[in-house]
Each structure stands twice: as structure tokens, then as C-alpha cells.
Amino acid sequence: MAEKFLMKGNEAVAEAAIRSGCRYFFGYPITPQTELAAYMAKNMPKRGGVFLQAESEIAAINMVYGAAGAGARAMTGSSSPGISLKQEGISYIAGADLPCVIVNMARGGPGLGSIQGSQADYFQATKGGGHGDYHMLVFAPNSVQELVDMTARAFDKADEYRMPAMILGDGMLGQMMEPVEFFEPTEPDALPKKEWATDGTGMKRKKNIINSLYLESEILERLNIERYERYKRICEKEPLFEEINTEDAEIIIAAYGMSARIAASAADALRSEGVRVGIIRPITLWPFPSEIFARRAAYVKAFLCVEMSMGQMVEDVRLAVEGKCPVYFYGRTGGMTVEPDAVYKEVKRILELKTAGGI
């Protein structure tokens, strides 16, 4: 059996990135992701990599643009207000079809908000954030082990589809310690060469250009349509989710990340009382696993979406369910954590609505 390490989520992401062949990390200090940058600062030089503390979040994401365009696996990490600052760069990265990984250990917002964990950046992560027609891959792990596994996957998928990928955690996941196992490291030289990268022509090929500017609208439209054809393939192939006890469920809780772990405790308590409750936990937020919600909507009586926000993913659940059954929402915001007992009570309340003819 592989060796286990007890690590904070932020540190585990960093180690997973290095083992994925990432040797370039550009960051800016912000709570609650500081351990990520600190781990990189300590370990990148030992592993032949570069850690650079940029002058701003904006500079950091543009350094990622440069390094990714030069053919390397590159990463930046931040938390909500810092991720807002990076949006210009993310739009350019998407527009120039560059692969990279961005970590958001989200905190309460809007504005400077709070420093406690939050899930209020769902819209920003999945619906754009920056300007223009684009998406990025969004992975939302719910454990330190899954942070490790999804970081590796994010690098692979970003390269495969030539697009930015985000690890969307929250302050709680970044700060908590759990035992993790790591995969065997990949050396950067062992990764497939990127023929499109700007690494010097060597006078052996035509020039490569990394660019998102197309002054002729006909060309930009064609490229955007092509990019969305790629997105369509991603939506077919790449959604990830976990299902618990949905076969016989009359009500299904939809939750991701830390909310899903809390909801699972509530679901266990309800099951022990004979309440037929299940859980669908999206692991990719984009592409959103719509199909499983549509399938389960055919027989459940209701969904309850639980988030640490005022209700963001609930919109995607409703779109997937297409009105086949009611979709309720319960959330806490501003950095407050959803409590198992509150989820338990909300499920009970909804089921009572049913007996009263509410569902």
C-alpha cells in the first residue's frame, strides 16, 4: 500500500501539482490559500521548479499565460477577491486556448467579504467570470484526497482540451488536514510536447503565435463556434459526480464540496430513521452533470440543493430538472457553514410539505 501523508488541503494541492509535472507557480498572498504558495516556495526550488511571488494577482495570472504559452504546465492559486482580479487573464487564457490550472480556495463575498470558506464563487467559476464566450473546466473536490486526484486530472484535461481548469475548493477544505496518498510523479520532460507553444522556432518550423485578437469578426465567430464544439464534446465525456442512495430515493440532496460532506451526515441520520434520501454530488461543476439530475428527476419527488451561498448551483440543478419536480434550496452565506442538523430539518420540512400537498 502507498505511503500516507497527513496534509492540509492547500499543501496537498501543491504536492499534487508538482507530481503532475508542474514546475511553475505564480502567486500572490491571500488568506485562506497561503499554505499553497508557502509549500510551492519551499518545494519548487528543490524540485527544479520556479516559485515566483508576483506583484499582483493580475501579474500572476499573466505570468501563467506566458509560461503556459511557452509550453509548460503552470499554476496559480488564490482566493475569491484575488480570483476576481485574475478574470481578465483567465479570459485571455481561454481565448488563446492555453492549458493551466487555477486554484480558488474560496471565501465569503462579495467585496473583501470574510476569510471563512464559502461556495459563492460558483457563478464566477462556471459561467465565465471574465469577458466573452468561454468556459473553463471546474473541479470541486470534497476531501484532501480528492483534491490531490483532481489536481492531477485538471492538468491532464487542461492539456487535452487546451483550456484553463480550476480547482474550486473553499477555505475549509484548504485548511483541513486529512491523510492522503500520492500518485507516482511525472517528470515534465515525460509529458507530450506541445507543438503550438512559443518556445523558439529553432529555424525549423514556422512561427507560433499565442493570441486572442481577431479583428475580423467572421474569423472570431468561427473560432468561438469551434471552441464550443470542443465544449460540447467535454459536456458529453467529462462530467463527474458521485451518487449515494439514489436508487430508491424520494428526495435527493444536490451538493458539492464541503456542503456535500455535511449533507451526507444529515442523510445518514435521515436514512437511519427510514427516510429515503439520496445525494448527488457534482465533482465537475463545469461540465455540469446535468444528465444524472434529469434521469433522477423522472422518479424523485423533490430535490434539495444545499450550498454555502445564497443559491448558485441550484440554477443549474433547476435547468437540468426542467420542472419535472420541485427544486428547493437551503444555504448559508458570508463564510457561514451549513450544519447537518439544519439540512436534516430542511429535508423533513420538505417531506411534510408533501403530506400537506406541497410537493
Next chain:
Amino acid sequence: MITVFKRPHPLSDVSNTYCPGCTHGIVHRLVAEVIEELGAEGDTIGVAPVGCSVVAYNFFEFDVQQAAHGRAPAVATGIKRVHPDKLVFTYQGDGDLAAIGTAETVHAAARGENISIIFINNAIYGMTGGQMAPTSLVGQVTQTTPYGRKIENQGYPIKVSEMLSTIEGAAYIERVSVDSIPNIKKTKAAIKKAFECQLDKKGFSLVEVLSSCPTNWGMEPSEALKWLRENMIKQYPLGVYCDKR
């Protein structure tokens, strides 16, 4: 037959998109000549800014990344850290470098980032149609200073070479002009020194090139060069501001 003049290979065999009389074409050619003389074409990665030279990637034969407005030094930093042995340079205008990109410029210099910047200072925003730049002269009439740049309203023009030469990480900084043949020759020499400074791993280098913008200055090309000579050079004296090679 003896060839006395030819297009340098790193300069693409295409028509550029600059206005008649614009000096961007001269500086592009000088950059290409230097890269050819250094035998560095295959090992060069350029970074184009936002501004008139946004499509510079169309005019060079080497690899180029196009950067967001003001972010070219950060993008170049990312490239250079991946390829420390390649020649990495940015080509930026005054709005890009000295307004929206001031932080990226100052900190690239402070890190002693081993990149070169070709800084085109024509005292105006060209691509957007002639607005005040951070380097516009006091009294200069632009679209956004229709009554002339006033100190009490818009403050003073930024002297980029002087400012950056106070930073310890800067290794080579020179201000040149392309208003005359002798000055064009000096500009080429300065670009060569900057690139050699980088290839010798001495740290951050910048060449500020005083340039003309006849279209947005509302002048004939020759009149614009005269205006540059008589007004800009007074505000922005030519010379080497920093040389730690």
C-alpha cells in the same frame, strides 16, 4: 551583383498596418536587424502589447505571444522563467507600459527579470485615436486634453527611463530617438546592447524610443519628426540612464 539592402529575415515579408509616416516600421526593422545580426531568430520569443503594435506578431518571423493591456512584462516573465536561455522581449507603447502596466514594468525591473523591453514613447494613445498618454507633454492637445495637458488637472509626464534607472534590478536603460538617421543608428545600437545584456544574463534592460505619431498629432510626417526633435527631446533627454553590463 552585390546586395546593398535587403529585408532582414526576422521581419516578415508583409505590408505592415501602421499609418503612413509612423515610426513603428523603423523600430520593427531595427529589432529584426539586431536579431538577425545576433543569429537569434530561432531562439527569440516576442511579446506584443495592446496598442498600435498589438498585431506585431504578424510582422515578425519568430514566435510571439500577444499580451493583455499592460501585462507584457508579466507574460515575458512567465516565458523567460520557462526558457531562460531564449531571447525574450516585449514591445510596448506608452499607455501600455507607463499607465495600465506600470506595476508590471516596475516589478519586472525590480526583480532584475532578464528580459528586454522596447518602449515606444510617442506621447499619445495611437490605436484608440489620440488620447492623452502618461508621457504626453504639458500643454499637449489630445482628444482627452482638448485644452492642452494642464499640470493642475493631469499632472506631469512620466519619465520612464529616469524612474526605472533608480531601480537596482535594472541593468541597461537607454533613451533614444528615431527622428534622424544618426539617431536611428543609435537606436539600433541601443537595442543591440539591450539584447546582448539579456543574452549575457545581466538582468533587466529597456530601450525607450522617442517616436512620432503624425496621424494623432495631426501633422505631416516630416513636421512630426521636427516636433519630436524640438519638444519631446527637451522633456525626455536622450542618453544612457543605467549601464551595469
